[in-house]
Amino acid sequence: MLGSDAAALFAVAPLAVVAAVLVARRQVAGAVLATGVGVFALYTHAQVIVGQEYLRLPGNVERFFPLLLAVFLLAEATLVLGWRAVPADLPAPPRRVERVAGGVLVAVAVLLVFGLHLRPMLVAWSDAASLTEYASSPTPFWLVKLMDLGIVVPVATVTGIGLLRRAAWARRFAYPLLTACTLLGVSVTAMGVVMNLRSDPDASLVLTAGFAAFTVAFAALTAALYRPLFGPAGTCQAQQVRPGGNGLEAGDRSADRAQSR
Template identity: 80%
Template structure:
């Protein structure tokens, strides 16, 4: 009789008797290709796809596309390779990229000023829909393939990650969204971003305050209380938030370069710091998963 077993955390397939996670690797690779293609077709490169939005929001979309083309798409390829070389790290990275892309491309699709502003983005809806579906598939396929027995993390890292997530809650509510909402209620004409493109303005408020903030708060409290589920959620969450930080920082840079009236260099610096913190925390979490195993990572055969 031949017994085949594989190590679960560092090399080979993720668990005994399970096949290599080909579908998550294919999904995240296809997602990266879709993100790159969207950026190439848009105003960042070829301008074949023209967004129906105001100049201010267009600057934000240019920054998002730049982040997608030069950071997110290459990282998706890295995740696809890691799925086969370091399965757990690759799967967790893929799930974080999927979560980021769901958030981003929902805004790209829904946040256009259709029929009100010029453009042709609706003709590219099949492509944007495909990217969105691939993002959903990547998250679900990767997350369900992640084993539950992840390596323990230090209490210091748990406290740092939990504190950072709660800091994000405070930053988004009071530093990012409260003042624009008050202006939108009291003097909307004074806020160029809102007066020119109200749809993406409220969509971002809804998603940040209705999705990002609650998940960050719940997971942050869970980490501070040493909840096992929170440690598992922290991997894709910190990954997605770091990627969001990259994207929003790129938006701020483009807005400043184009002398956008709604450019806020202080917020751009804040998001740059946010990105560095979350990238560092994510790197600390992933480091044990990327170490080479001490034992042979290939299949072990024992016959009897």
């Protein structure tokens, strides 16, 4: 986990502030961005809380449980409230962007299964002592496998196929998923850099460089996906829910005045 705090401080926290500002301005992009930040915080803090080897390794991390629990609860609230505020009829991104996003999500699911998790699991089943990451911390090893293979892979596969088939519901899932994947890419890349600097036995320059490239690609794809939300469609939807705003609500007030006359 070393290095992930830097990613949270310099990437995730600023995005959380941006999301809060956009929400305060009644921009649809704010609620969408908040859901992605919530997914990232839930994913990472579940591993930080559950994945500790509390009795076997020295330290006092258990004293920080109230703080970690508070962040976890705030992440839950952010995800739920953000999801409720995201309109069902999000503006459609360009077809090429939607197709690429769908293909990337399916590719991520395949990469997680066959490129990242399958080999370590086979080694853990056959010769656990030879795998440093498993021998040193078996709890987070299986926790990450559970969350990635039991949650991320199924959701990414279904959402990716939905985007390829131009399903409107898939767009609503794609935004928080791609946002969280981008932030996770930043976090994993930072961890990889620290592992290489510390000469960790499981460190890999190739894997770290690969994650860095994926992170840049994800960031570009996520930015392209968000672009329509900052156009007239995203602003219009925000105005519909703004007290005293323009658009439909202005028309409703005119109708009310006409009825009163």
